[in-house]
Amino acid sequence: MKLKFQKIERQTITETIIDQIKEKILQGELKPGQQLPPERVLAETFSVGRTSVREAIRALQYMGVLEVRCGEGTFLTENLSLLSDHFKASYIIRQYSVMELVEARKIIEGETVYLATKRSSKEEKEALKQIFDVAIRVQDDVAAFLKADFAFHKKIAEMSHNSVLQEFFTAMRELTLEENLEVIKKTGQIQKAIAFHEEILHCILLCDPEAARRVMLDHLENIENTVQELTSRHMEQEGGLEKTI
Amino acid sequence: MKLKFQKIERQTITETIIDQIKEKILQGELKPGQQLPPERVLAETFSVGRTSVREAIRALQYMGVLEVRCGEGTFLTENLSLLSDHFKASYIIRQYSVMELVEARKIIEGETVYLATKRSSKEEKEALKQIFDVAIRVQDDVAAFLKADFAFHKKIAEMSHNSVLQEFFTAMRELTLEENLEVIKKTGQIQKAIAFHEEILHCILLCDPEAARRVMLDHLENIENTVQELTSRHMEQEGGLEKTI
DNA sequence: GGTGGTAAGAGGTCAGACCACCGTGAACTT
DNA sequence: AAGTTCACGGTGGTCTGACCTCTTACCACC
Known part of the structure; x- marks a missing residue:
């Protein structure tokens, strides 16, 4: 008999955070233009290091979902032309x-x-x-x-x-x-x-x-x-x- | 008289690194499937912290340019369907x-x-x-x-x-x-x-x-x-x- | 009512530590 | 001799805490 196991997929913390933020956006809890909590707060909320939060934000930023303004904060992109x-x-x-x-x-x-x-x-x-x-x-x-x-x-x-x-x-x-x-x-x-x-x-x-x-x-x-x-x-x-x- | 000054645009270290890697790819110094130097080496090469290198890699990863395999290394994506x-x-x-x-x-x-x-x-x-x-x-x-x-x-x-x-x-x-x-x-x-x-x-x-x-x-x-x-x-x-x- | 300084809070960067994972090769077993 | 096991070194993943720069807002000053 051949046992079939599902490949265990590790999900990095960064990915988890990305997914959670995506989810929030999909559910409409975050609206375009809205400001996200500061990195340090997010880190504490998720109970993770700031590094992980930052990498997630960076990824979403380059995906065109988030807009990061230095000294100001992180915002959901207003008009998205992601593609x-x-x-x-x-x-x-x-x-x-x-x-x-x-x-x-x-x-x-x-x-x-x-x-x-x-x-x-x-x-x-x-x-x-x-x-x-x-x-x-x-x-x-x-x-x-x-x-x-x-x-x-x-x-x-x-x-x-x-x-x-x-x-x-x-x-x-x-x-x-x-x-x-x-x-x-x-x-x-x-x-x-x-x-x-x-x-x-x-x-x-x-x-x-x-x-x-x-x-x-x-x-x-x-x-x-x-x-x-x-x-x-x-x-x-x-x-x-x-x-x- | 109206003085005209150019707006100074700052570039973050992460962005600079992204550009440099892109450049390397464009010039053909990096070929699809090829492995990049480890993060720590890259950081030392650029004389920057590992964080910055990682964020650049993360961005390129989600842009679909790089592929990161935990415990193995970072590679240039083999077959790209970036769009x-x-x-x-x-x-x-x-x-x-x-x-x-x-x-x-x-x-x-x-x-x-x-x-x-x-x-x-x-x-x-x-x-x-x-x-x-x-x-x-x-x-x-x-x-x-x-x-x-x-x-x-x-x-x-x-x-x-x-x-x-x-x-x-x-x-x-x-x-x-x-x-x-x-x-x-x-x-x-x-x-x-x-x-x-x-x-x-x-x-x-x-x-x-x-x-x-x-x-x-x-x-x-x-x-x-x-x-x-x-x-x-x-x-x-x-x-x-x-x-x- | 401008002007300029300052402090708070945001992101940007760094160094160092530790963990999880993978490939390899030495040591071991058969 | 061939196969197996496992420890090790290297790689990415994460955390901490510190310090920097930038932006904003507030406020004292002229």
């Missing part, structure tokens, strides 16, 4: 190429704009227009425009009313920020971007999801091409090194 | 609904199968067929079939030759595992899944990307509908609680 941070971390080893990212963006954003057109409320559409107007106003300031550009795309992602897609969008966009800066610096790109945005906005306001998607794809293909140009130029300069983020 | 782990973590607070996830899967997988059909090599297609055959062989074992099902979709994601989409796929799929189990348990669902898979495989082998996408969407819509059925049934049972993962 994106760790997507950024993941590129440490698996270096996504720019082209892969742009391709993924086409797929995600083509769909978010489609859904956004179909699902968003009048108020949301109005808010999107506001963001577009801001972008126009700051078009001479590259940094400010980039920010407004980001806000525009992000708003569309929100308007899709699908938080999974939102997370994916944020994750990708943060990784392509540098590239975007380069792209946008190219002469005429800001004007082109504005034109595309205007058309996208137009399609959304007219409730034409298909057209919105088409224009968004054009927009991103334009970016794709520019990235490709820049990349090949870099490769010439740098002797054929593959360009990754 | 997915933290996507899972993210649901702690932002509880994605099942429907959102399925919708996102439709978008991602519709595209991966399209790209896979266009880009994959003969060998990859052959490998996919192997996986399909395995699934048929184990169709009476729910757990085994679920695994094979997962492998099938995962292989397709790989065949898209876009690692960003792969990460997204893995992240979502792991979150929907439970649901998938429920879906697959429903009578006839395994047969349906096999039929869909067969058709998808057929389209891929025939190099018809459009058809492949269409069938994949059908497949996922079938899942979507089943989930919806199960959900509404749950809601009746549980008194109208919203069903989230």
Whole structure:
């Protein structure tokens, strides 16, 4: 007879604490933005050393759940964009190429704009227009425009009313920020971007999801091409090194 | 005149260490699976306390970069699926609904199968067929079939030759595992899944990307509908609680 | 009503100690 | 000679208590 035993799983104190804090959050006892008890108090509450508490906090911090402000205290993160941070971390080893990212963006954003057109409320559409107007106003300031550009795309992602897609969008966009800066610096790109945005906005306001998607794809293909140009130029300069983020 | 000073940003020792380890990994000095020096040695190397090193390691551990084995040592993670782990973590607070996830899967997988059909090599297609055959062989074992099902979709994601989409796929799929189990348990669902898979495989082998996408969407819509059925049934049972993962 | 100092309380860091766990190899048994 | 046992050294896990820096709030001062 073969005895089957379950593998004993040791749980470190740190893990236990992490789980307990997670639990508290899940049960709604801790709300976003709320302050946690100080480390020393927590340590005493759990009857463990401060080290263990600190390591648990550190883990949750880098998971994006907690926010630690030196001298002030530890807080539950206000607006969580957990995925994106760790997507950024993941590129440490698996270096996504720019082209892969742009391709993924086409797929995600083509769909978010489609859904956004179909699902968003009048108020949301109005808010999107506001963001577009801001972008126009700051078009001479590259940094400010980039920010407004980001806000525009992000708003569309929100308007899709699908938080999974939102997370994916944020994750990708943060990784392509540098590239975007380069792209946008190219002469005429800001004007082109504005034109595309205007058309996208137009399609959304007219409730034409298909057209919105088409224009968004054009927009991103334009970016794709520019990235490709820049990349090949870099490769010439740098002797054929593959360009990754 | 308005004096403009730059904001001084402090970096904690822990952060510095994290950056240094990241750097080492990026530069290829540390390879996946490789063992790091013991904590005490690292502490001495950096001329810092062991606490700081430990917190850095803990952070990297929960980011999925390092693997810590008690009594053995610290290692660079072998096969990294960083994104997915933290996507899972993210649901702690932002509880994605099942429907959102399925919708996102439709978008991602519709595209991966399209790209896979266009880009994959003969060998990859052959490998996919192997996986399909395995699934048929184990169709009476729910757990085994679920695994094979997962492998099938995962292989397709790989065949898209876009690692960003792969990460997204893995992240979502792991979150929907439970649901998938429920879906697959429903009578006839395994047969349906096999039929869909067969058709998808057929389209891929025939190099018809459009058809492949269409069938994949059908497949996922079938899942979507089943989930919806199960959900509404749950809601009746549980008194109208919203069903989230 | 500002200004600047100060004290309390938070997180950040350190050193040293001890415990739990794992792999190894020496010593032992067969 | 081959297999078994077990003590040891190295590794991570934890605790303590001390000291540092940072932030805030309060208060005396001008």
